[in-house]
Amino acid sequence: MSERPPRSIDVARRAGVSRATVSHILNGQGGRFSPETLQRVRRAAEDLGYVPSSAGRSLVKGRSDLVMIVFPFMTMTDLQDIVDVLSEGLAEHGFNTIVQLSGPVGSEAHLRLRHVADSLRPAGIIDLGGLTRKDHEEFRRLGLPVVGTAVDSRGAGSDLALGRVQAEHLVARGFRQVAYASLTDERGHPFDQGRAEATRAVCAENGLPEPYLFGVPLDADGATNALAAMLKSIPAPVGIACFNDDVALAVLHATRTLGLDVPCTIGVLGMGKGPLGQLAEPRLSTVWGDMRPMLVALLDALLMEFGGADRITEVDFASLRVEQGETT
Structure with a gap:
């Protein structure tokens, strides 16, 4: 029989604190605890290999820790690079990412995407061209912050x-x-x-x-x-x-x-x-x-919704250049 994964109660026993204390500290709510308690809980979690569940983090924070990145249904050769930039930035603020591809307006893929967003209720949505302005408005009515090309001049x-x-x-x-x-x-x-x-x-x-x-x-x-x-x-x-x-x-x-x-x-x-x-x-x-500045600006715009950024990175497109070949 395989050994069960560690739970918060195991961390609490090892650190000599309550489960509530473990939950608060490991979900970013540890401001009222002493540095010694913070260190003891984090060390216990690390020693045991304990990772808080996504559902648990959502309950503590009152919102999901997922951010949905929506790509349009089109040819994109640098999709992985874009995902890496956004995922890394979001991870620094405690968010996980889910990537969704849209489809033509009214298609099954487009409608399915809206259903996924409605079901998961992510913390926010970064739209890189897969949603319409109407989609943005509907998601905002559901309380889902949306930034992206349909409503944002940076895109x-x-x-x-x-x-x-x-x-x-x-x-x-x-x-x-x-x-x-x-x-x-x-x-x-x-x-x-x-x-x-x-x-x-x-x-x-x-x-x-x-x-x-x-x-x-x-x-x-x-x-x-x-x-x-x-x-x-x-x-x-x-x-x-x-x-x-x-x-x-x-x-x-x-x-x-x-x-x-x-x-x-x-x-x-x-x-x-x-x-x-x-x-x-x-x-x-x-x-x-380098498209990174534009992506970071969109990321900042979303994080401002949660108080995770105090300004939006200014986008400078001076990095755009022509690689001179033999066809012009």
Whole structure:
């Protein structure tokens, strides 16, 4: 028969205190106890390998210790990096994370996500584009703090900054006709609006025509047809700012199929500095930068709801830069 895991009563007996004292101290409520008592209880818990349960912490604090991170149903190559940054920051304040992927509005996946949030009642939600403004409002009515792209300018700001860096680079490389290529598939892409808006602004500032906006699927025939249709609508040369490196690689494939010169006839600029783009021939030009400040700002915004942060980290997108390849 396996040995049972240690319980709070075992810690209490070892430290010579009550179970209530153990509960208060190990759940962050030990301010009224002496340093000696705090040390004795923590040492006893460590010696026994005792970890307070999530349910117990929730009862003591009056709320869950879970924070839900919601991702949109879309292509994201840096999902793990984003989760690591947010999880580490939340763990420092005693929170655990649960990651949920949303789906198109009205889909089963989207409705299921709302049901999960309603059932778990997490301490808060960090939305990276998977929820609508209506979702935010409904969750707040349930008493769940929500921060994220639908209501928070920090998320939208990153899209505007990325779009501006892409468009300004293409203009600086001499392109007088600019296009923006989004990803066409069944997934939602909440970041396109900010990128397209920034591209329009840069074109207007430089006295250029309205940018051509079009979708590119991640398949050979679809990408080729999309690029051919673009060239029937606007004259070459064209500098194309792409939603991400995957879209940029699809556009590159289409240029080869159509026999177009890169970068003289078609300039291609990705986003993300993925490894495949840097191995491509020609090597992909792409925009990249440290997104950590934006994530930390969202984290601060949520922690302020619980008194865990007294200010929101200022987001500076100066780290965004172009990795110059051979496609622009």
